Structure formats: structure tokens, C-alpha cells
Amino acid sequence: MRPLVNRLTTGSMIGIAAFGLLNYLLLLLGFEFWAASLPLALVLGFALASAPKLNPSAEHQACPPWVKLICLLLLGAVLIALAYGSGITPSRHWDGAVAWELKAWYLTLEPSLEQDFFRAEEVFHHSRDYPLLQPLCLAAGNRLLGEGMGRFLFPCLYLLLLAFLGIACRQRCQQGYLPWLGMLALGLTPMLTNPVMGGADSGFADLFLAVGVMGLATGVLLRDLPLLAAATVVTVLVKPEGTAYALLPLVLFWCREDRSAMYVSLAACCLGLAVWLPLQHDLQQLGRAESIAIPIVFGLMAFALVLVLGDLLMHRLAMSPRGRWLCLASLGITALLCAPVLVGALGNESGTLGIYLSDLSRPLERLPRIPLVLYGLIERGLLHGRFALAYTLLAVMSLGILLRKRRFSSPELATLMLLGIMSICMPFFFSPEADLEHHLRASMDRLLLHWLGPAFLLSIVCIDAEIRQAGQTGDRAPSK
Amino acid sequence: MKLPTKTARWPTFLCAILLGHILWGSIRIPGRVYGRRMDNIERYLESGAPAYHLGNNHRQGARIIEKLLAETSPDAVILWRGEWKGCVEFVPLLIAPRLLVEDWRVPADARQFLDRPIARGELAPGLAGSFVLIGLGDSLDLELR
Numbered sequence: 061m062r063p064l065v066n067r068l069t070t071g072s073m074i075g076i077a078a079f080g081l082l083n084y085l086l087l088l089l090g091f092e093f094w095a096a097s098l099p100l101a102l103v104l105g106f107a108l109a110s111a112p113k114l115n116p117s118a119e120h121q122a123c124p125p126w127v128k129l130i131c132l133l134l135l136g137a138v139l140i141a142l143a144y145g146s147g148i149t150p151s152r153h154w155d156g157a158v159a160w161e162l163k164a165w166y167l168t169l170e171p172s173l174e175q176d177f178f179r180a181e182e183v184f185h186h187s188r189d190y191p192l193l194q195p196l197c198l199a200a201g202n203r204l205l206g207e208g209m210g211r212f213l214f215p216c217l218y219l220l221l222l223a224f225l226g227i228a229c230r231q232r233c234q235q236g237y238l239p240w241l242g243m244l245a246l247g248l249t250p251m252l253t254n255p256v257m258g259g260a261d262s263g264f265a266d267l268f269l270a271v272g273v274m275g276l277a278t279g280v281l282l283r284d285l286p287l288l289a290a291a292t293v294v295t296v297l298v299k300p301e302g303t304a305y306a307l308l309p310l311v312l313f314w315c316r317e318d319r320s321a322m323y324v325s326l327a328a329c330c331l332g333l334a335v336w337l338p339l340q341h342d343l344q345q346l347g348r349a350e351s352i353a354i355p356i357v358f359g360l361m362a363f364a365l366v367l368v369l370g371d372l373l374m375h376r377l378a379m380s381p382r383g384r385w386l387c388l389a390s391l392g393i394t395a396l397l398c399a400p401v402l403v404g405a406l407g408n409e410s411g412t413l414g415i416y417l418s419d420l421s422r423p424l425e426r427l428p429r430i431p432l433v434l435y436g437l438i439e440r441g442l443l444h445g446r447f448a449l450a451y452t453l454l455a456v457m458s459l460g461i462l463l464r465k466r467r468f469s470s471p472e473l474a475t476l477m478l479l480g481i482m483s484i485c486m487p488f489f490f491s492p493e494a495d496l497e498h499h500l501r502a503s504m505d506r507l508l509l510h511w512l513g514p515a516f517l518l519s520i521v522c523i524d525a526e527i528r529q530a531g532q533t534g535d536r537a538p539s540k
Numbered sequence: 541m542k543l544p545t546k547t548a549r550w551p552t553f554l555c556a557i558l559l560g561h562i563l564w565g566s567i568r569i570p571g572r573v574y575g576r577r578m579d580n581i582e583r584y585l586e587s588g589a590p591a592y593h594l595g596n597n598h599r600q601g602a603r604i605i606e607k608l609l610a611e612t613s614p615d616a617v618i619l620w621r622g623e624w625k626g627c628v629e630f631v632p633l634l635i636a637p638r639l640l641v642e643d644w645r646v647p648a649d650a651r652q653f654l655d656r657p658i659a660r661g662e663l664a665p666g667l668a669g670s671f672v673l674i675g676l677g678d679s680l681d682l683e684l685r
Binding site: 137162176180183184241245247453460519526 | 554555559560561562568569572576577584589592617620629630631639642645654
């Protein structure tokens with residue numbers, strides 16, 4: 061059986077995914093959302109996560125109790141601050157207040173989209189077609205536990221983020237202290253703990269997305285397919301960027317010819333998109349246009365068929381992984397060229413998808429921006445202090461591995477991380493925001509936050525491998 | 541660049557960066573994690589949401605919001621025009637459950653919209669009409685229609 065913490069974390073992810081799918085469907089069909097389904101879905105998640113685990117844990121040494129104590133004290137101190145900051149006031153920061161919390165407020169008042177705030181075109185509604193998973197969770201908490209209690213979602217998400225790192229490292233690391241140090245390091249990252257936009261109690265949906273991405277990374281590292289499926293659904297349902305992130309494990313498994321993982325990833329992506337895209341259309345069209353659920357389902361089936369047949373063809377041709385990457389890249393470019401037609405078909409020209417994908421000349425014109433975007437990435441990730449030494453550690457460790465011509469101890473996770481870093485650069489080419497400096501300042505920190513968990517996970521797993529290797533060569537490993 | 545290979549120096553160096561990160565995060569707990577957060581919370585609780593969001597160096601308009609909250613019914617719609625970016629983005633949250641509706645979409649002589657009363661009041665004695673909130677980016681103004 062899975063250890064208790066593992067079962068709780070994976071069960072939470074499965075529960076949140078089930079809650080999201082069910083309530084997106086209810087809203088899509090014109091029903092009220094069902095607040096009580098949140099605890100029920102969590103219980104269901106815990107039950108499903110009780111299935112026997114797939115991978116045996118790595119043999120690991122025990123962590124010294126004093127290390128655990130220090131970690132628990134420091135993380136406890138941060139958690140208390142975050143829980144207090146979450147519960148004592150509504151959101152005190154921009155997007156949290158103007159977008160996410162307001163939706164939750166109206167859904168708490170009336171658990172339906174059939175109200176003027178969502179349905180009247182004349183009413184000012186910030187980010188009208190944004191995903192509703194976070195507002196639904198907040199509203200469910202408020203309705204079940206009382207006004208403002210929904211915001212305790214944020215400390216729970218913070219704990220979930222740390223727990224995923226802990227369980228993944230515990231499974232893969234030999235050094236018993238590394239999972240604890242990893243959780244402590246992640247939990248103390250200033251971007252999460254400071255009272256800033258994107259911080260854990262800021263009310264932004266970036267923490268939720270970071271948890272989803274962490275679930276993806278953990279699922280990929282441990283090849284935990286139920287977790288991977290649940291995290292994929294959550295990532296799609298929580299924020300617009302999530303759709304792009306959820307496709308990354310699919311790309312990875314397709315290129316590595318890992319069939320079962322690819323099918324799970326593909327099914328979860330299609331399931332998430334099958335409820336999210338019609339709901340996005342419904343929100344954008346104020347519930348007035350005919351539902352596009354059936355065309356979307358057929359479209360997703362065609363997408364799945366192309367990938368499955370493509371995989372079989374590549375297999376038949378005995379294509380190398382490099383050949384598969386090239387094929388998929390060309391398929392991706394073709395899909396991108398079709399994007400304006402797709403956006404038009406979805407009726408989302410003025411929505412989130414539309415403003416990014418309707419003009420494909422924009423990314424081409426912005427190719428000269430590549431050095432500036434890369435500089436922005438380095439500046440915000442390494443030099444600005446919001447992430448302290450988190451990305452410095454990842455960069456130094458990766459450089460060390462590459463310069464010594466070694467292999468990452470988890471090439472799947474390293475590839476996912478690389479794809480993730482590439483994906484967070486994309487908005488700066490596709491966004492209508494012309495002022496790059498402003499866009500970098502406003503968005504890069506939050507985009508980097510989404511991948512903070514996987515960055516630590518990869519770093520910790522690689523450090524463990526380095527220590528093991530140094531130990532095998534007869535040298536002294538630290539803290540042994 | 542020559543890196544130490546097959547020794548424990550490299551993993552020790554990586555662990556040192558990890559510990560450096562932990563130290564960096566730890567020393568911020570009293571000042572940033574607690575101090576600044578408590579300052580923010582205190583300011584929010586003392587001044588209220590309108591003044592917290594729209595009564596600072598970057599955004600102005602709290603008094604207008606407080607006037608609207610005091611003088612209009614909770615089911616009213618409040619008309620607005622101007623720049624949507626900036627202060628106006630905060631208004632729907634601050635005036636909820638009142639709804640913010642674009643001025644040009646409402647007929648000039650209308651007293652109701654979406655089955656709700658249009659917010660009316662006085663800007664000065666004898667100067668009454670429907671309120672129209674004006675978005676000016678980093679501030680708000682209030683006019684009558």
C-alpha cells in the first residue's frame with residue numbers, strides 16, 4: 061500500500077480533479093455547482109489512491125531527527141503566517157482580488173453561472189473566460205464551512221506542494237535528509253512566502269497551478285500514472301497556461317515511446333479539455349451561443365487518433381527518439397498554423413486563446429526578442445532574489461552535468477523541466493502586450509513559480525545521485 | 541572550466557547552494573514573512589478594502605468607492621466609462637454585490653437596468669443624477685448623467 065502521506069497527496073490530487081470535472085460538467089449543463097462534492101471527491105481520491113503503488117521506494121537512510129525538527133519548526137512558522145494571511149482578510153493583491161476572488165464571491169452567493177455577473181455582457185467582468193477550478197474550490201469552502209473559510213485552500217495547496225516534493229524525493233533518494241531539506245528549501249522560497257503578487261496567500265491561481273505542475277513532475281518521475289492523470293486534469297482546469305503545461309508529459313512520453321504513460325496522459329488531457337473548452341466557450345459567449353461540446357469531443361478524438369496512429373507509424377518505421385521529436389515538432393508547428401481557424405471555431409477571438417493565437421505573424425516578428433526574453437528569464441530567475449538560489453542551484457547543477465558529459469539521473473524529469481522552461485518563454489512571443497519589459501516584470505516571476513517545484517525535485521534527485529556516485533568512488537559524502 | 545569530478549566536492553558544493561537557499565529563506569521569516577505581511581493585514585483591517593486597494597501611492601479612488609457604498613443600494617448597477625485598466629479593475633470587488641455596467645450600453649433615460657436600479661445620488665446639494673464612475677487609469681472620478 062502507499063504510505064499515508066503519499067496516499068493523502070495523491071488522493072487530494074485525484075479528488076480535486078474529480079471535483080473539477082464533475083462541477084465543470086454541471087455548470088456546462090446549466091446546473092448549479094455542488095459544493096458538497098469537494099469533500100466527497102477528496103474521500104473518493106483517498107480511496108482510489110489506496111491502490112498498490114507501482115514503484116518500490118529507493119533504499120534510503122534515515123533522516124537525523126534534529127534535521128526533521130528544524131524543518132518542521134521553520135515550515136510550521138511559515139505555514140502559520142500563510143494560514144493567518146489567507147484567513148484574516150480577502151485577497152490583498154491584484155489578480156487575486158480582481159479576478160479569482162470575485163468569481164468565487166459570486167459563486168458563493170449563488171452556485172450557478174446563471175447570474176448577471178457571468179451572463180450579462182454589459183457587466184464588467186475581468187478575465188471572463190478564465191478557468192473556474194480555483195473559484196469553485198474557494199466557493200465550495202465558503203459554502204460548506206462559512207464565509208472566508210474557502211481561503212484556507214491556499215495553505216492546503218502550499219502543504220500539498222511540499223508533500224509532493226517530499227514523497228517523490230523519498231521514493232528516489234538514498235540520503236534520508238534530502239527530502240526534508242528539499243521541502244524546507246521549497247517552502248522557504250521568497251516568491252512563495254513573501255506577501256507579494258503570486259505569493260502563497262495572495263489569492264492568485266499560480267500556487268494552484270504550481271501544485272498541478274508539481275503533480276505532473278512527480279507523476280513523470282515516479283511513473284505514477286493515476287497521479288499523472290489527475291495532475292493533468294487539474295493543470296488544464298486551473299489556469300489558461302495549464303493547457304500548454306499538461307501537454308508536455310504527453311509530448312515527452314510520445315517521443316520516448318512510453319505507450320501506457322502516453323495513453324494515460326492523452327486520455328487525461330482530452331478529458332480535461334473536453335470539459336474546459338466548452339465551458340470557456342460558454343463563459344465567453346455568455347451562455348447564449350450553441351454549445352460546442354460535441355465538435356470539441358470530435359476534435360479531441362481526432363487529435364488523439366493522430367497521436368496514436370503517428371506513434372504506431374513511428375514504431376513501425378523504427379524511428380529514433382530524435383526522429384520522433386522532429387516529427388512532433390513539425391506536427392506542433394502545423395497545429396499552430398491551424399490555431400487561428402481553431403480559435404475562430406471556438407468563438408474565442410476576443411478571449412484568452414484568441415488574443416494569443418489569432419495573429420501568427422506576431423511571434424515571427426518577435427523572434428529578435430529571443431535574447432531579451434532569455435535575459436529576462438535569467439534576471440528574474442537568478443538575480444532578482446524572488447527565487448533566492450532555487451534556479452541558481454538548478455542552473456549550476458545542470459551546467460555541471462552537461463560540462464562533465466554525464467547523464468541526468470532522471471532524464472524524463474530533466475526533459476520535462478526543459479520543456480517547461482521553454483513553455484514559460486512562449487507567452488512573450490504570442491502575447492499582444494507590446495511592452496516586453498513590462499510583460500517580463502509582470503509575468504515572469506509567476507511563470508517561474510509554476511516550475512519551482514519540479515526545479516527543486518530535479519535538483520534534489522540529481523544531488524542524491526551525485527552523492528551516491530561520490531560514495532561509490534570511495535570518497536566521503538557529506539552528512540553521512 | 542574544470543569541475544571536481546569523482547570526488548565529494550561537487551555534491552558538497554551543490555548542498556552548500558541548497559543550504560544557502562534555506563538560509564536566505566530563513567532569515568526573511570521575521571521581516572518579510574511575518575513583519576511585512578502583518579503590516580499589510582493591519583493596514584487592510586484598519587482602512588478597509590477600498591482604502592487598501594485604492595488609497596495608496598499607485599491608485600486613488602477610495603473616497604469615491606466609499607461614497608458609492610454609502611449612498612447606493614446593494615442591488616444597484618453603477619455605470620462607468622473610461623480606462624478599464626488600473627483602478628476600475630478593483631471596483632467590481634469593492635462594490636459587490638452592485639454590478640459595474642458600461643455607461644454607453646444603458647439608455648439615457650433608463651432608471652433600471654438588468655432589473656436593478658441604476659445608482660443615483662448627489663454630487664453637491666441640488667446636483668443629482670445617475671452616478672457615472674470614470675476610470676482614469678491610476679485614479680477614479682465620479683460624474684453625474
